[in-house]
């Protein structure tokens with residue numbers, strides 16, 4: 678399967694990183710977002726985050742910046758999709774929106790193109806029937822490759838062909854990322870399911886006043902050797918995005934235990950959305966987690 682022409686629909690935090698990662702590895706990338714300014718803003722924001730997090734992308738930072746400049750931006754969705762071998766949708770985590778965008782992608786992209794969603798929680802089986810090519814639809818869930826999280830969950834729906842899964846797997850490997858193949862549909866995919874369990878528990882503990890979020894981050898770093906803990910990571914992801922993902926799990930289960938804590942919702946309502954708004958659990962640009970004595974407690 679020759680996957681060379683990539684279209685990314687939605688160029689926010691993740692769409693921008695997927696587009697640039699693909700461009701870094703020689704793909705012809707076209708990008709479309711309803712906000713024509715967002716890609717360049719995100720590229721600058723990511724440069725700042727790379728410095729703050731001290732984690733590198735898979736190529737030297739200068740090459741990453743140069744690759745970003747090769748992404749062809751267009752205000753016309755049809756033009757964005759015209760030559761695609763693979764389309765990756767990265768719009769907000771709202772099922773109806775994703776279904777609408779998939780229907781558009783299906784109409785405008787070449788018949789042979791694969792259609793992937795970068796959703797963090799919605800299985801492709803909930804989206805595939807918005808298209809006439811369910812055998813070419815799949816989940817490809819990336820984890821902020823520009824910030825050194827070089828993984829991608831891959832999962833098929835009810836009709837995805839094995840060749841499509843294998844083609845996507847090989848393509849992900851060609852971008853210097855590690856594919857994590859899901860053998861049987863599960864909410865949250867492969868490692869993202871594990872990360873979700875961590876998020877849910879730590880949000881419950883900190884937002885209900887049992888412990889301080891900084892102590893969880895300290896413990897996580899000491900215990901795992903990672904340079905940041907779950908609350909730092911949520912600040913990087915965007916708390917609105919985390920909230921939407923948690924709501925999507927709740928909408929699936931309707932179990933009150935899956936509802937995000939009220940104190941967390943209050944943060945979203947106050948627009949404390951993490952690094953991108955200057956305040957989330959930590960305050961930016963000089964968050965406490967980046968200070969030399971943070972681990973001392």
Ligand SMILES: NC(=O)c1ccc[n+]([C@@H]2O[C@H](COP(=O)([O-])OP(=O)(O)OC[C@H]3O[C@@H](n4cnc5c(N)ncnc54)[C@H](O)[C@@H]3O)[C@@H](O)[C@H]2O)c1
Pocket residue numbers: 686687688689690691692709710711712715767768769770771778795796797798818819820821913914915918922
């Ligand atoms: N943030 C993360 O760390 C992360 C990680 C993995 C997966 N994801 C998933 O990726 C998807 C996007 O998340 P994000 O963090 O990049 O969100 P984001 O809010 O940063 O970006 C979403 C972008 O989609 C654009 N958009 C909205 N409607 C559109 C439409 N109809 N057509 C084109 N563009 C449209 C918005 O303008 C925005 O720029 C979500 O499904 C999320 O679950 C996010």
